[in-house]
Amino acid sequence: MPELPEVEVVRRGLARWVAERTVAEVEVRHPRAVRRHLAGAEDFGRRLEGERIAVPGRRGKYLWLPLTELAGDSTGTAVLAHLGMSGQLLVQPEDAPDEKHLRVRIRFADSTDTELRFVDQRTFGGLSLHDTTPDGLPDVIAHIARDPLDPLFDDEAFPTALRRRRTTIKRALLDQSLISGVGNIYADEALWRARLHYERPTATLTRPRTAELLGHVRDVMNAALAVGGTSFDSLYVNVNGESGYFDRSLDAYGREGLPCRRCGTPMRRRPWMNRSSYYCPHCQRPPRTTP
DNA sequence: AGATCGCCCTGCTTGC
DNA sequence: TGCAAGCAGGGCGATC
Numbered sequence: 001m002p003e004l005p006e007v008e009v010v011r012r013g014l015a016r017w018v019a020e021r022t023v024a025e026v027e028v029r030h031p032r033a034v035r036r037h038l039a040g041a042e043d044f045g046r047r048l049e050g051e052r053i054a055v056p057g058r059r060g061k062y063l064w065l066p067l068t069e070l071a072g073d074s075t076g077t078a079v080l081a082h083l084g085m086s087g088q089l090l091v092q093p094e095d096a097p098d099e100k101h102l103r104v105r106i107r108f109a110d111s112t113d114t115e116l117r118f119v120d121q122r123t124f125g126g127l128s129l130h131d132t133t134p135d136g137l138p139d140v141i142a143h144i145a146r147d148p149l150d151p152l153f154d155d156e157a158f159p160t161a162l163r164r165r166r167t168t169i170k171r172a173l174l175d176q177s178l179i180s181g182v183g184n185i186y187a188d189e190a191l192w193r194a195r196l197h198y199e200r201p202t203a204t205l206t207r208p209r210t211a212e213l214l215g216h217v218r219d220v221m222n223a224a225l226a227v228g229g230t231s232f233d234s235l236y237v238n239v240n241g242e243s244g245y246f247d248r249s250l251d252a253y254g255r256e257g258l259p260c261r262r263c264g265t266p267m268r269r270r271p272w273m274n275r276s277s278y279y280c281p282h283c284q285r286p287p288r289t290t291p
Numbered sequence: 292a293g294a295t296c297g298c299c300c301t302g303c304t305t306g307c
Numbered sequence: 308t309g310c311a312a313g314c315a316g317g318g319c320g321a322t323c
Contacts, residue, residue, distance in 0.1 A: 002317095061317075082318085083317095084317065085300090085315070085316055086300090086315090121300085122300045122301050122302085123300055123301080124318080171295095183316085183317070184316070273295095273296095274297090275314090275316055276315090
């Protein structure tokens, strides 16, 4: 559920409440939450302790906490976090009761009485420690493409890269090595705004049409970001445990049977890749099937 | 080598 | 009432 806007909301919360603080103690309560840290839970905790956290970074749905020495020099490492479907990074008072699905607790060496908690019901997400590349990116996510809110995203190269994939548009939007940060919700929203059917072959999209779609991706993500992201239930919250409001503004996702906000035609849901695609059968005409 | 598929996981909802 | 199936679904490794 957390896609780029939700992850960015979390990143901003961490920048405010966790940056500049020094790790005192790490408690891994569920080994699966650190499974991507191949050296194991104990190593994960030991290597974090005593390090200071710098301003968190983000690419697509990944975020990371760069680690520095106390003097401020980079250690060349960062704690990488992915929220998966149900992960939360919460800044909680130390005496707050443990959440049912608390997986990792990080305590700090200061007199502020808050700690960082990774809570994850479905354990698709996790934390891990990695070396960073010269541009500060954790090395294991070097294959993740820049996201559409990244100032260095290459708008000129995108249509070309898109056409080169012989696939359909929604698959391409969800391909994190082509464009990152887009998940099922914002893909459906952007396609609705662009009046494009999810099975439209990428090869049939002109450069202007692709540029327009990219603009819609950015618009819907910025709109969601402005209201704290999308929350359907308590599974997605910011670091203070608060929900976002963008679910009220969704035009496609979850609106099966409800009238299209443009033309009034009942919206449809179709099974797609073991999940769902929501679309307006009038505004988003299916492509002609080629023999 | 790029596209596709199955699997990981828990809790809520639905249907018999 | 109780149980099982269905659904939510991102990312990765295996496979074609």
